Each structure stands twice: as structure tokens, then as C-alpha cells.
Amino acid sequence: xxxxxIIQAVLVHKKSIIVxxxxxxxxxxxxxxxxxxxxxSLSIWFLEDNADYQEYLAFQEEQGSDxxxxxxxxxxxxxxxxxxxxxxxxxxxxxxxxxxxxxxSLATAKYPIYSNRKIYYRNIYQASRTKESIEQLLTELPAxxxxxxxVDQRHSFFYVQLLPTNKVEAxxxxxxxxxQTLVENTFEPTHISGAPxxxxxxxxxxxxxxxxxxxxxxxxxxxxxxxxxxxxHYIPIAFFAIALPVSLTLGLMTTMGYALNLxxxxxxxxxxxxSISDLIHxxxxxxxxxxxxxxxxxxxxxxxxxxxxxxxxxYTTLTTVIGYLALVFSPLPxxxxxxxxxxxxxxxxxxxxxxxxAIGFSFLNEKSLDGDVRKINISVLTxxxxxxxxxxxxTILGMGGIVFLLGIISLFAxxxxxxxxxxxxxxxxxxDLQIIEETLAGSTRLQLNIYKTNETSLLQKEALQKLKQFxxxxxxxxxxxxxxxxxxxxxxxxxxxxxxxxxxxIKFEKILRSNQEDTNTFFSLFGDxxxxxxxxxxxxxxxxxxxxxxxxxxxxxxxxxxxxEVYGLKIHGFSALYAQLNTFILxxxxxxxxxxxxxxxxxxxxxxxxxxxxxxxxIPNLLPLFxxxxxxxxxxxxxxxxxxxxxxxxLGVAMDDTIHLMNKFKKNKRAGLSTTESINKALTYTGGxxxxxxxxxxxxxxxxxxxxxxxxxxxxxxxxxTILAALLADVCFLPALVKxxxxx
Numbered sequence: 131x132x133x134x135x136i137i138q139a140v141l142v143h144k145k146s147i148i149v150x151x152x153x154x155x156x157x158x159x160x161x162x163x164x165x166x167x168x169x170x171s172l173s174i175w176f177l178e179d180n181a182d183y184q185e186y187l188a189f190q191e192e193q194g195s196d197x198x199x200x201x202x203x204x205x206x207x208x209x210x211x212x213x214x215x216x217x218x219x220x221x222x223x224x225x226x227x228x229x230x231x232x233x234x235s236l237a238t239a240k241y242p243i244y245s246n247r248k249i250y251y252r253n254i255y256q257a258s259r260t261k262e263s264i265e266q267l268l269t270e271l272p273a274x275x276x277x278x279x280x281v282d283q284r285h286s287f288f289y290v291q292l293l294p295t296n297k298v299e300a301x302x303x304x305x306x307x308x309x310q311t312l313v314e315n316t317f318e319p320t321h322i323s324g325a326p327x328x329x330x331x332x333x334x335x336x337x338x339x340x341x342x343x344x345x346x347x348x349x350x351x352x353x354x355x356x357x358x359x360x361x362x363h364y365i366p367i368a369f370f371a372i373a374l375p376v377s378l379t380l381g382l383m384t385t386m387g388y389a390l391n392l393x394x395x396x397x398x399x400x401x402x403x404x405s406i407s408d409l410i411h412x413x414x415x416x417x418x419x420x421x422x423x424x425x426x427x428x429x430x431x432x433x434x435x436x437x438x439x440x441x442x443x444x445y446t447t448l449t450t451v452i453g454y455l456a457l458v459f460s461p462l463p464x465x466x467x468x469x470x471x472x473x474x475x476x477x478x479x480x481x482x483x484x485x486x487x488a489i490g491f492s493f494l495n496e497k498s499l500d501g502d503v504r505k506i507n508i509s510v511l512t513x514x515x516x517x518x519x520x521x522x523x524x525t526i527l528g529m530g531g532i533v534f535l536l537g538i539i540s541l542f543a544x545x546x547x548x549x550x551x552x553x554x555x556x557x558x559x560x561x562d563l564q565i566i567e568e569t570l571a572g573s574t575r576l577q578l579n580i581y582k583t584n585e586t587s588l589l590q591k592e593a594l595q596k597l598k599q600f601x602x603x604x605x606x607x608x609x610x611x612x613x614x615x616x617x618x619x620x621x622x623x624x625x626x627x628x629x630x631x632x633x634x635x636i637k638f639e640k641i642l643r644s645n646q647e648d649t650n651t652f653f654s655l656f657g658d659x660x661x662x663x664x665x666x667x668x669x670x671x672x673x674x675x676x677x678x679x680x681x682x683x684x685x686x687x688x689x690x691x692x693x694x695e696v697y698g699l700k701i702h703g704f705s706a707l708y709a710q711l712n713t714f715i716l717x718x719x720x721x722x723x724x725x726x727x728x729x730x731x732x733x734x735x736x737x738x739x740x741x742x743x744x745x746x747x748x749i750p751n752l753l754p755l756f757x758x759x760x761x762x763x764x765x766x767x768x769x770x771x772x773x774x775x776x777x778x779x780x781l782g783v784a785m786d787d788t789i790h791l792m793n794k795f796k797k798n799k800r801a802g803l804s805t806t807e808s809i810n811k812a813l814t815y816t817g818g819x820x821x822x823x824x825x826x827x828x829x830x831x832x833x834x835x836x837x838x839x840x841x842x843x844x845x846x847x848x849x850x851x852t853i854l855a856a857l858l859a860d861v862c863f864l865p866a867l868v869k870x871x872x873x874x
Contacts, residue, residue, distance in 0.1 A: 133440060141429055144489045155374050158381025159450035162436040166338075166380070168333040169389035171299040172704070174464040175711065182707060189577070189702040190294035194654045195231060196575060196703050197292040197767050199306070201313050202321040202566050208236065209261050219287060220316045224290055229298050229305050234289040234652035236278045241267055242619050243626070249541055254278075265345035270622055273605075273612040277668070280569060288313070291652055292326060306330045312488035321562040323573050325704060328554060328563065328671075335555035336395045339837055344398040347693045347833050348372060351406055351826055358410065360417040371409045371483045372402045379475035380480075383715070392553065392771065392842070393468040396834060400472055403830030404450060405479040407493075407823040408443050411790060414489050414819040415439045418760070432491045434486055442793040445737050446786040447480045453782030456722035457775055460827045461714050465722075465775060467856030512817035515861055523866035530753055530863045537756020540763035545673030552840035563671065571611035572668030576703040577654060578604075578684065581662040583698055588656075588663050593697075594620065600691040601665055606806040607687075609672065609680050615665040616655050662700075666722040669705055675768075677709035711771060726778035730785055738792055746871060747792055750864040751784040754855035758848055767848070776848055783827070784856035790816050791860055795868075805872035809865045817861070822858040 140147060141203050176183035205213050217237035224233050240251040254267050268275035279286045290309055306326050313320055321713035348369075355368050376398050383397075390397075414811055423431060454476065457469025519526060554560045573598050580597065582588055597617055604613045654664045672680065681701060688699045710732065734751075735744035755777055761767070794815050798808035813820075831853065834846030 131437070136430070137223060137433045137436055137484070140485055140488045141432065141492055143334055144492060145817070147229050148489065150369075151374060155370075155377045158377035158379075161381040161385050162377065165252045166337075167384075167389040168391065168393050168395075169334060169336045170329055170332040171302070172517055172707070173293055173299065174391050174467070175462055175714075176707070178793040180461075182710060186702065186704070186707050187294060187296055192297075192575065193579075193657075193702070194805045195292055195294045196577075197295055197298060197324075197326055198575070199290040199292070199309055199322065199324040200566055200573060201290070201317070201319045202332050202562075202569065203286050203288060204319065205284065205286060208283040209255070209264055211257055213286065214257075217286070220288060220312065223312045223316070224309060225423055227308070229293050229301070231291045231293050232307075232652050236286055237855075238787075239274065239278055241271060244623055244625055249623070250339065269627065271618065273614050273618055276612050277614075285569065289652060290324075292315075298326070302326055303330055303333065307744070319513035321565050323328060323559070323563045323566045324576060326551075327559060331557070332392065334612065335839055336390055336392060336650045337379065338844070339555075339839065340390055340395040340398060341445055343396070343833055343837075344376070344402070346836075347399045347402050347830050349444055350829055350833060351402060354829060355406070355410075356822075358825060359413055363494055364490070365414050367413075367486060368406060370490070371479075371486045372405050373456075374486065375400045375405050375475055376477055376481050379471060380449055382474065388467055388471070391464045391467065391837075393464045393775070394471065395768070395842075396845075397468065397472055399830055399834055401475045401479055403827050404476055406826050408447065408480065408483050408784065409487065410822045410826065411446075411816075411819045412436065412483065413444055414816075414822070415557060416487070416491060418618055418815075421690040427670060428494075432488055436488060436493075440484075442790045442792060443480070445733060445793075447476060447788045449730045449733055449785040449789065450478045450782040452733070453722075453726045453778040453780070456729075456778045458646075459721040459725055467720075468775070480800045500812060508688070508818045508821055509814060511821075512814045512861075514866070515817075516813060519865040520806065520860060520869055523870045526791075526862055526866040527870060528749075530867075533753055533756055537753075537759045540759040541756070541764050544759060545675060546770070546842055547673045547768040549673045549768070550671045550708070550839070552844075553771070555838035557838075567670050570668060572670050574669060574671070574703070574705055576667050576701060577703055578665040578667065578688075579657075579662040579700045579702060580665070580688075580692070581698050581700070583696055588660060593663075596697075597663060597665075600688060603687040603691065604665065604667060604684070607683065609669060609676070609681075611668045613665050613667040614655075616663055617665075619655075658750035672705070673768075674709050674711050674770075677705055681706060681709055722775065722778040723781065726781050730781055734788070737789060738796070742871075743792075743868075746867050747788050747864065749867065750859035751788055751856070753859040754784045754852045755780060757855040761848065761851060767844055770841060772839075772845045773848055774843065776852070780849065780852045780856070783853055784859070787820050787824070787860040788864065789856060790820065806869055809868050811864060813861060820857060820861065824853060847851035857868050 156440065172183070207213065214237050217235045221233050221235065221238060224230050236255055237253075239254045240249055241254050242249050244250075255264055268278070277287060308328075310322060313322060352365060352369060352371065352452065355365055356362055359365065379401060380398065383394075388394075394463070406570055412435070415438050416432070419432050419435040419438070423434075426434075451473050454469045454472040457465045458473075460466055460469070514626075551560070551563075554563070580588070580600075582593070594617065597615065598621075600614060601613050601617050604610050623849075653666050655666075656663050669680070679724055684701065685699065692699075731748060734748055738744040758776065758780065762769070765841075767773075791809075791812050794812035795808050798811050799805070803811065828850045830851040831846045835843050835850060836847060837843040
């Protein structure tokens with residue numbers, strides 16, 4: 131046979147192969163350490179040709195980037211001259227940086243004055259002006275002043291607006307570090323936040339936790355194997371079976387220029403726990419075969435045992451990789467990367483585990499046959515399960531039916547929403563964000579562009595009046611704060627000069643057009659050609675569901691104020707783009723799960739060879755998913771970015787135990803045993819491997835559950851629970867179903 135010839139060749143040339151594999155592992159490790167980067171930028175969540183993504187980049191280029199860093203500076207007196215002087219020094223340092231578009235603070239903020247038919251802009255803070263007059267100015271510009279300093283004047287704010295996202299994301303880490311250093315050298319202590327800071331915090335957390343998961347998973351799995359494998363002599367084999375695929379996959383990934391992200395950070399851990407899953411089954415079969423055939427030559431023992439494990443391990447690997455390959459159908463690049471490299475890694479792991487096992491087994495001596503070191507008597511446990519599934523099979527099936535029913539109900543009740551705060555690890559950055567949001571009532575902003583469908587001026591009295599009404603509605607929304615537009619400055623001028631209110635629309639436009647170059651570009655108030663008027667407004671970090679509803683409410687308020695036949699509205703900003711993730715998550719879930727389900731269903735039917743038995747074997751594989759849906763619904767867990775891949779991945783994992791169990795069941799049936807005897811002996815034979823692999827997988831995902839990133843932590847715990855539910859479904863529900871079907 132071809133497979134046995136391959137194993138024979140591996141055994142003959144094992145020394146050369148060991149050298150090659152060692153070089154490959156060290157090379158992959160070296161490439162990983164040298165090239166590994168983390169990229170959680172916007173581009174990994176949207177395809178390059180996505181119309182909304184391109185529109186967002188165009189908005190940033192033309193109207194002002196929302197890549198804004200916010201610095202909240204504690205001070206005894208925000209209006210003190212020495213504090214303003216230090217702000218000016220910080221302006222000079224940051225404005226000279228090539229990647230900074232503009233900066234903004236109390237030291238540079240301006241207010242308009244009307245004189246000689248022109249509007250001039252003057253600094254709000256002037257050393258020659260009394261503190262009382264400055265405070266009066268700030269009182270007359272409340273939406274602006276609240277973004278410059280706190281009411282008690284014990285904190286001021288400094289803003290750094292970077293160039294558009296696509297121009298800074300490649301070097302965002304260095305940019306953020308540079309600006310933070312400048313701020314800390316000028317003011318200390320400070321609270322600092324904003325989109326660039328949060329993005330780098332995501333990246334730092336991902337990098338740190340990827341290393342943590344990899345190291346801890348390796349240690350925990352190796353310790354577990356001391357109890358799960360028949361002898362500790364198998365541990366070195368397990369180590370290389372784990373380390374080599376991870377090293378090669380990450381080496382390939384980094385060499386091809388791909389970086390880790392919030393999703394792909396799990397690749398090392400996933401490869402480890404799946405690699406060891408196959409190895410446990412192979413070791414279990416090999417160890418039992420050696421005991422049954424002690425007189426066979428070692429090479430023959432290896433070839434026969436590995437061949438016996440090939441078919442079930444091949445099909446389990448196939449159903450598992452299908453779950454990850456299905457992620458390639460996702461519209462999100464982050465999921466595509468995750469699916470592609472996990473698929474590649476699992477294929478590498480499957481091939482290498484046989485090479486490593488063959489070589490490793492050849493070095494074992496007779497002592498590795500001595501005893502069974504498992505602390506749990508699996509045989510006794512499987513015998514009890516066999517008794518329960520025979521005596522209480524209708525009860526077990528009834529309980530499974532209840533889970534199915536509740537799972538379906540729960541599935542349609544689960545909400546789709548991603549909370550950006552749950553993607554941020556604990557620490558100073560998260561604390562700073564919460565402090566700034568509590569003070570500013572927001573940490574990012576939306577820009578609402580209002581335009582006319584005809585060519586008439588937006589600065590007509592009627593349009594400005596409607597704009598004022600619309601802005602008042604926005605200001606009353608608890609999720610929005612401090613809207614700034616031309617209305618604020620118009621009201622300020624009208625209060626200061628009654629002449630301004632008598633301007634004709636044409637003159638008002640002419641005055642603004644001739645003076646707009648004097649304004650600070652931090653707020654985009656209108657287009658260069660006056661094709662739109664903009665409202666800049668602060669918002670907090672919100673769940674995508676809340677963002678979706680907020681955008682709906684904004685559009686509703688607009689329709690209730692403006693005639694849609696004459697006026698139009700465009701909402702710009704990262705938050706508006708981020709809100710679309712709900713749609714993409716649903717697409718990912720349905721596409722990837724649909725593809726994984728259909729393909730895995732076909733594989734299972736082909737493997738079993740009988741339609742009815744294949745259908746019976748499929749049912750228990752849905753139980754774990756329905757159990758997870760119930761937990762999500764009861765626990766109030768939303769379907770979000772991190773767990774959007776749960777269903778297709780867990781479907782593949784759930785089928786692994788089914789295939790191993792049914793493989794032995796088929797052999798027992800062909801040997802002439804009854805259905806009940808066949809399924810009972812199948813569970814007794816495979817029980818050790820099934821429980822061992824489940825324990826390894828559960829512990830591996832529980833380590834992921836230790837993540838400081840709430841979303842990742844929830845994903846880890848959900849996976850651990852689902853895998854445990856899959857074991858229960860396969861060792862309890864499936865045998866009960868098979869026995870009940872045979873009885874009827």
C-alpha cells in the first residue's frame with residue numbers, strides 16, 4: 131500500500147528527516163520572531179473595493195481625518211498663562227510632524243468677529259485679555275468650550291488630527307509612540323485616547339496575548355498529556371507534533387507579509403490543540419496494537435497502527451478544516467486570513483503528525499508498554515455510559531429534544547452586536563478612554579453633511595433655520611454631544627451684532643468664502659464650494675447595535691426637519707462604517723456555517739456509507755451548537771466579531787468524535803456483532819482517546835478564556851463549553867439514538 135510504503139521510507143530515512151524538520155522548525159521560528167507584526171487596522175475589516183470603505187477614505191482625504199488623538203491634561207487653572215504657553219509648545223512640536231494634519235486646543239481656538247463687512251477670526255485666549263472676558267467668550271460658545279476645557283477649569287484638552295487612515299496605518303505604532311512621548315515630555319500626567327491610541331492598544335494586547343496563549347497552551351497540554359497518554363515516553367513526540375506545525379504556519383504567514391489580528395491571534399493555540407487531538411488517537415491505537423501484537427516487529431507495528439488510524443483521522447481533519455475554510459467566504463478580510471492560514475496549518479499538522487509519530491515510535495523501548503498511567507479509569511466510565519444509554523435511552527433522547535427546541539428558540543433570540551469596549555484589554559488605555567468619555571461625553575465623532583439636491587445656496591435663511599432645528603434635535607439625543615456647525619458661529623455673531631442677522635444669503639456666503647482659509651481645519655463646517663454644510667458631533671464608543679439605531683434616529687430627525695426632495699444627508703466617520711459590522715457578521719455566520727454544514731454533511735454520509743445511519747450520526751453534531759445558542763441567550767451574549775466563527779468551527783470539531791466512534795462501530799458491525807454490542811464496544815475502544823482529546827481541547831480553549839479582552843475570553847469559554855457538549859452528545863445521545871433506532 132502507498133501509505134505504508136511512505137511510512138517505510140520515513141523510517142528508513144528518519145535521521146535525514148529529523149535534520150530537515152529541525153531546520154524547518156528553527157527557520158519558521160526565526161521568521162516568526164523576525165517578521166511577526168500585529169495589524170488591527172480598518173483595512174482588515176473591509177474589502178478594498180467596498181464602496182462604503184472607499185467613501186470613508188475619500189471623506190477623510192477631502193474633509194478631515196477622524197484619526198484624532200485626544201489628550202486630557204490635568205491642571206490647576208486651564209486659563210493660566212503658563213499652561214497656555216505649554217500648550218503652544220506642544221502645538222509647535224506636533225504641528226511639525228509630517229503625519230499630523232492639524233492640532234487644536236484652547237491655545238489655538240478662534241472665535242469670529244464681524245467688522246467692515248468681513249468676518250475675522252481671533253484667538254479666544256489672549257494674554258492681554260482678562261480672565262473674565264475669556265470666560266465670557268467661552269460661555270457664548272458652549273459646544274466649543276466644553277471640548278476645550280472642563281467647567282471647573284481643572285482640565286484642558288489637546289487634539290491631534292492625523293492624516294487619513296490609509297496614509298498612517300502602516301506606521302501608526304511609531305506615530306502613536308512619538309506623539310505620546312511628546313505629550314509626556316510636555317505634560318505629566320495625562321489621559322490619552324482616540325482612535326489611533328485604541329487601535330494600537332488592540333494591537334499590543336493581541337501580540338502579548340498571542341505569545342501568552344501559545345506558551346501557556348503548550349505547557350498545559352504537555353502536562354495534561356502526562357495523564358492522558360499511556361506513557362510519558364510519548365511526550366517528546368507530542369512536543370514536536372505541536373511545535374512544528376505552529377512554527378511552519380506562522381513562518382509561512384509572516385513570510386507572505388500577513389500580520390496577526392484580533393481573529394488570527396488564535397491560530398497558534400488552535401493548531402496546538404488540534405495537532406495533539408490527532409496524536410492522541412494515533413498513540414491510543416498504536417499503544418493498544420503493541421499490546422495486542424507484542425511479537426510483531428516494531429516497524430510493522432508502526433505501519434499497521436498508523437494505517438488503522440489514517441481513515442478516521444483523515445475524515446476528522448477534513449471536517450475540521452472545512453469549518454475554517456468556510457471562513458474564506460466571509461466578506462471580512464480578517465476572517466479570510468484566519469480561515470486560510472488555519473486551513474493550511476491543519477493540513478501541515480495532519481501530514482507532520484504521521485511523520486513525527488512514525489519516527490518517534492521507532493525510538494520507543496519496551497518500557498513504554500508498562501502499565502497505564504491514566505488517573506481516570508475510562509473503561510469503568512464507558513461501561514456505565516453504555517448501561518445508561520441502554521436503560522435510559524428514551525430519557526436521554528427526550529432531553530436532547532428539549533435542547534434542540536430551546537436551541538432553535540434561542541438562535542432567533544440572540545442579538546447581533548459588537549461592543550468595541552469588549553475588544554480592549556484592561557489597563558491604562560481603557561481607563562483613560564472611560565475617563566475621557568465621562569468628561570467629554572464622547573471620544574470619537576461623526577460628521578453629518580447636509581446638501582441640496584438643486585444648485586441653490588445652503589445659506590438661505592430657511593435652510594439655516596432648518597439646520598438650527600435639526601442641530602437642536604441632535605443636541606437633545608443622549609448619545610450625542612456638543613454639535614458644532616456654522617449655526618454655532620452664526621448664533622454667536624447674531625448675539626454680538628444685530629447687523630449680522632440682516633445679511634442677505636448671497637453676502638453671507640461671500641463673506642464666508644473670502645474668510646474660510648483663516649479658520650482652523652479641525653472642524654469642517656462647509657465644503658470649499660459650499661456644496662454641503664457639516665455638523666461635527668461627539669459620540670461615545672457604542673455597541674454596533676446601538677450605533678445602528680443611533681444612525682436610524684439621526685436620519686429620522688433629518689427627515690422630520692428637512693424635505694428629502696430638496697435636501698440630502700450623508701453621515702461620515704469611522705463609527706458609521708463600524709456600524710455595518712453587524713451585517714458582515716451575519717453574512718459570515720450564514721455563509722460559513724452553510725458551507726461547512728453542507729460539505730461536512732456530505733463527508734459524514736460518505737464516510738458512514740448509509741443514509742439513515744448517516745442522518746442519525748448528524749443529529750448529535752447539532753446538539754452542541756444548540757447548547758451554545760442556549761448559553762448565549764441565557765447569558766445575554768451577543769453574536770459579535772470574535773464569536774462569529776463559532777458555529778462553522780465547532781461543527782467541524784463536533785464531528786471528530788462522531789467519526790472516530792462510528793469508524794469502530796462499522797468495524798464491529800462487519801465483524802457480526804449486534805448494533806448494541808457494536809456501539810458499546812466502539813465506545814469502550816475509543817473512549818480513552820475521546821475523553822483525552824476533549825480534555826485537551828477544552829483546556830486549550832479555557833486558556834483563551836483567560837484573555838483580558840472580554841470578547842476573546844467569551845469566545846474561548848463558549849468553545850470550551852461547546853466541545854464538552856459535543857463529547858456528551860457523542861458518548862450519550864448518539865449511542866442512545868442508535869440503540870433506540872435498532873430497537874424500533
